Amino acid sequence: MGNFGLFVRFTLRDGAGEAFDALIRETTAGIQAHEPGTLVYACHHVEGAPNERIFYELYADREAFEEHERQPHTRHFLEERSKYVEKTEVDRLQPYAGKHPTGAEA
Numbered sequence: 495m496g497n498f499g500l501f502v503r504f505t506l507r508d509g510a511g512e513a514f515d516a517l518i519r520e521t522t523a524g525i526q527a528h529e530p531g532t533l534v535y536a537c538h539h540v541e542g543a544p545n546e547r548i549f550y551e552l553y554a555d556r557e558a559f560e561e562h563e564r565q566p567h568t569r570h571f572l573e574e575r576s577k578y579v580e581k582t583e584v585d586r587l588q589p590y591a592g593k594h595p596t597g598a599e600a
Contacts (some may be wrong), residue, residue: 498556499587502549510578523565531558533595552594559582
């Protein structure tokens with residue numbers, strides 16, 4: 495089974511950036527410590543759009559994504575984000591070419 499990814503765009507409420515970014519730092523600490531199947535979890539500010547955040551997530555497979563969704567730090571993020579987020583757009587990705595970790599080396 496191949497990698498599975500997400501491309502997520504969050505549009506934040508005015509003035510929510512600092513608090514949202516703090517929540518993300520807390521969440522990514524849990525991801526780094528407890529999720530070997532999460533290969534990439536990259537959070538980005540968008541130049542010229544202070545209320546936009548882009549996440550690129552890459553998982554070893556769909557099972558690793560499902561495990562990510564069950565983690566306490568992820569559950570906490572999902573429960574808290576509505577305080578800061580006005581709109582969420584999610585694209586589910588099936589990588590087919592390029593240069594990225596595959597999880598095979600884990």
